[in-house]
Amino acid sequence: MSPTKQKILLLLLGGLAFGYSYTPQRQWRVLKQISYEWKRINKEKLRKEINQLYQTRLIRRKENSDGSITMELTERGRMKALIYRFDKMNIKPEKWDKKWRLVVFDIPEKLKSGRDSLRKKIKELGFYELQKSVWIYPYECENEIDFIIEFFNLRKYVRFATIDFIDNELHLKNIFKLVY
Numbered sequence: 001m002s003p004t005k006q007k008i009l010l011l012l013l014g015g016l017a018f019g020y021s022y023t024p025q026r027q028w029r030v031l032k033q034i035s036y037e038w039k040r041i042n043k044e045k046l047r048k049e050i051n052q053l054y055q056t057r058l059i060r061r062k063e064n065s066d067g068s069i070t071m072e073l074t075e076r077g078r079m080k081a082l083i084y085r086f087d088k089m090n091i092k093p094e095k096w097d098k099k100w101r102l103v104v105f106d107i108p109e110k111l112k113s114g115r116d117s118l119r120k121k122i123k124e125l126g127f128y129e130l131q132k133s134v135w136i137y138p139y140e141c142e143n144e145i146d147f148i149i150e151f152f153n154l155r156k157y158v159r160f161a162t163i164d165f166i167d168n169e170l171h172l173k174n175i176f177k178l179v180y
Helices: 003-020 024-039 043-055 075-088 109-124 142-151 169-175
Strands: 059-063 069-073 100-105 128-131 134-137 158-163
Touching (some): 043 059, 069 075, 100 142, 109 142, 142 158
Antiparallel strands (some): 100 134
16 A cells, blocks of 8 residues: 555544544644644645545545535544554653553453453553553553554553552652653
8 A cells, every 4th residue: 555545544543533532732733743744745646545545445435414525434444544553653752741651451351362462562662561451651642542442442441540649659760761
């Protein structure tokens, strides 16, 4: 698949990310990234690629009651976009805000492969395992965790929290090499 097609799918997926953004600050970040990527696309090439995406059934055209047209990702298109994004996912640590992010999950045995994949991905991203199925990270990562949870379809089994205090903070600061 061409880079332009991948970018179109990711931009459409950005609409989904916007919907999952709970705060105006996160929504603004999503819109800013979408806007930046949109400006980088050649418009003529865009038209051709969109037509090909219609033909491959990765997107569909929906006519609205007001006469406008909406492009939607199909389920197949959404999975393709998620895969492209998932493979390149990383968390860029910024200045530590003195908060901790916890990911806690209790995933049933029948979803063992999803549980193992989730565990592998958050470990790959740099999380530290506090205890079985409880992971911690010092930097903002809620959007990434939401994405991973959706990717593996595990939303009802995973909780995310931002906390100000944890009793073994000194140990964790050493693990993450945080300046204090």
